[in-house]
Amino acid sequence: MTLWQSYRASLPAQADWLVVALAASLPWSTSLTAIFAVLWLIAVLPTLAPEDFRQAYLRPAGVTILALVGMAALGMLWADVSWPERFDGLESYLRLLCIPLLMAQFGRSDHARHVMIGFAVSSTALLAVSWLSFFGLPLPTAFRAGGVPVKDYIAQSAMLTVTLLFFVRLGVDVWANGRRRLAPALAVLAVLCLVNIFYIATSRTALVVTTLLLILFGFRQFGWRGAAAMVVTFAVLIAAAWPTADFLRQRVTGFFQEVQSFTPEGRATPAGERLEFWRKSVGFMTEAPVLGHGTGSIRAQFKKAAEGQTGMAATVAANPHNQLFAVGIQIGLAGVAILIAMWLSHLALFGAPSIAGWMGLAIVLQNIAGSMFNSHLFDFTHGWLYVIGIGVAGGACLREAMTQTPP
Numbered sequence: 001m002t003l004w005q006s007y008r009a010s011l012p013a014q015a016d017w018l019v020v021a022l023a024a025s026l027p028w029s030t031s032l033t034a035i036f037a038v039l040w041l042i043a044v045l046p047t048l049a050p051e052d053f054r055q056a057y058l059r060p061a062g063v064t065i066l067a068l069v070g071m072a073a074l075g076m077l078w079a080d081v082s083w084p085e086r087f088d089g090l091e092s093y094l095r096l097l098c099i100p101l102l103m104a105q106f107g108r109s110d111h112a113r114h115v116m117i118g119f120a121v122s123s124t125a126l127l128a129v130s131w132l133s134f135f136g137l138p139l140p141t142a143f144r145a146g147g148v149p150v151k152d153y154i155a156q157s158a159m160l161t162v163t164l165l166f167f168v169r170l171g172v173d174v175w176a177n178g179r180r181r182l183a184p185a186l187a188v189l190a191v192l193c194l195v196n197i198f199y200i201a202t203s204r205t206a207l208v209v210t211t212l213l214l215i216l217f218g219f220r221q222f223g224w225r226g227a228a229a230m231v232v233t234f235a236v237l238i239a240a241a242w243p244t245a246d247f248l249r250q251r252v253t254g255f256f257q258e259v260q261s262f263t264p265e266g267r268a269t270p271a272g273e274r275l276e277f278w279r280k281s282v283g284f285m286t287e288a289p290v291l292g293h294g295t296g297s298i299r300a301q302f303k304k305a306a307e308g309q310t311g312m313a314a315t316v317a318a319n320p321h322n323q324l325f326a327v328g329i330q331i332g333l334a335g336v337a338i339l340i341a342m343w344l345s346h347l348a349l350f351g352a353p354s355i356a357g358w359m360g361l362a363i364v365l366q367n368i369a370g371s372m373f374n375s376h377l378f379d380f381t382h383g384w385l386y387v388i389g390i391g392v393a394g395g396a397c398l399r400e401a402m403t404q405t406p407p
Helices: 003-025 030-047 049-058 060-079 083-106 111-136 153-176 182-199 204-241 246-260 270-287 297-304 323-347 353-369 378-406
Strands: none
Touching: 003 030, 003 060, 003 083, 003 111, 003 378, 030 083, 030 111, 030 182, 030 378, 049 060, 049 083, 060 083, 060 270, 060 323, 083 182, 083 297, 083 378, 111 182, 111 270, 111 353, 153 204, 153 323, 153 353, 153 378, 182 204, 182 246, 204 246, 204 353, 246 270, 353 378
């Protein structure tokens, strides 16, 4: 075997471990994630034959991505903004093209579990540093104090929500397999993730999404009794945390006060700004309902609407804090329909009862629910979380389906 042949033979394994590194870097660093993403593409593309590309992009989960990205590319033609702004808008969609590649890769690889474990271990390290930071214990100067050592509390809560769901499902599996010592440790880690969301990384979106997904998990595993048990458990934990979790109380009670006091000309609040962004977004979409204002046009539309305004109405935003509006403003109801079709095609991948099926389902639902309050697909960390999660779990589910199909 020549040196080149030996190198080519090693590429599939290299590509798999680069995805492990990519997933492990996500809770910590945008720069490392971008570097590992490029290295992964360099490693994986030579391993895929033309037939692999055809199958990856022509199944429903890939076709809908091609349609959405293609629509965004066409939307550049009618956008009334500069070409750099148009390309910047298109860039938000491009990472979705990696999902079919990951499905093709992990449809024939047995390393999907290693990716999940790598992400969980990395998120557990983030959890530990978060608690040390929260209690003011000495840490390297690269980390911030206050419990959110890197990135922001919204990203941290998203990472810990996915990790929590992985620990819960893995704990149930190892308990059923008789590994009774490991299951309690996983339960403790899951609770620490949840308490961190309550006390430190208190995203209101994460609170809603985590509640719904835990109830879904209980129903999926144990039926209505399991769902009811999750409701009771979550209610007990909230009640226990409420007297001492100042940030949790502030985030929950503050939401209702912010909504009640909202006026477009008033003082900026998180909930008020969302209401104002949504109000304006409806108007933008009404002006160009079918094809939108063009790719990259969000900021320009908000800038035009802010002229002569005061208070929150004068805010110039590049993010309407809703994925449907973020797509609809640019490429209209046609784009929104394709986005919904993409979500549905991805949901259809995850009917399997395996851990890959559960994690894929959880990440799609997390994205759908979170995208009602944020443009998560266009955010770097949340976008890559979706790409890696759906690509790896989707490929694993496709592989499981093929191995279970009789010859």
